[in-house]
Amino acid sequence: MSINNIGFSQTDSDSSMTFLNRFQTPYHGIGIIAGIDAWQTSSIEIGISDIRHRSSFCAFGSYYYSNNLSVSYNPFQQIAGIHLNRNSCFLGAIMIGYDLNAQTDFTYTNLGFRPSIGFGPGMWTLEYGYNFQLVRTSLETINTHSISFKWRFEVKELKK
Numbered sequence: 001m002s003i004n005n006i007g008f009s010q011t012d013s014d015s016s017m018t019f020l021n022r023f024q025t026p027y028h029g030i031g032i033i034a035g036i037d038a039w040q041t042s043s044i045e046i047g048i049s050d051i052r053h054r055s056s057f058c059a060f061g062s063y064y065y066s067n068n069l070s071v072s073y074n075p076f077q078q079i080a081g082i083h084l085n086r087n088s089c090f091l092g093a094i095m096i097g098y099d100l101n102a103q104t105d106f107t108y109t110n111l112g113f114r115p116s117i118g119f120g121p122g123m124w125t126l127e128y129g130y131n132f133q134l135v136r137t138s139l140e141t142i143n144t145h146s147i148s149f150k151w152r153f154e155v156k157e158l159k160k
Helices: none
Strands: 006-010 017-021 027-038 042-054 063-074 079-090 094-104 109-119 124-130 132-135 145-157
Touching: 027 063, 042 079, 042 145, 079 124, 094 124, 109 145
Parallel strands: none
Antiparallel strands: 006 017, 027 042, 027 145, 042 063, 063 079, 079 094, 094 109, 109 124, 109 132, 124 145
């Protein structure tokens, strides 16, 4: 979201000013998600995002959510992962989400579930998550705690 998405208008029947934001109307689009995940080890993440916005006209009524499918890779330890996650942003900037992930070093594989909470005004998020291992093998280098910074780039708006 950039500053050029925001404006003011005045209606013919009302002399008051109305704050306009592109997220005040229902929106559905496809985007690219890119991010960095770090704690003890770091990885880069890239994927596709299904983004939807809903909003009311009050200051705290904005809400968006995204469903994401992404892959991650740690080039230093050669660990790859696939992530299916959902993020919801409400009250303007509070982000909650979850991530179902499978990570492998191409010998062993772990399956995890990571709930997260964070901050995300607009299309970027900074999140903290705790990764619960559902299926654990000898792959010990998976972060239990994680700090993630992600950005969702809008690519195409879909018809409503």
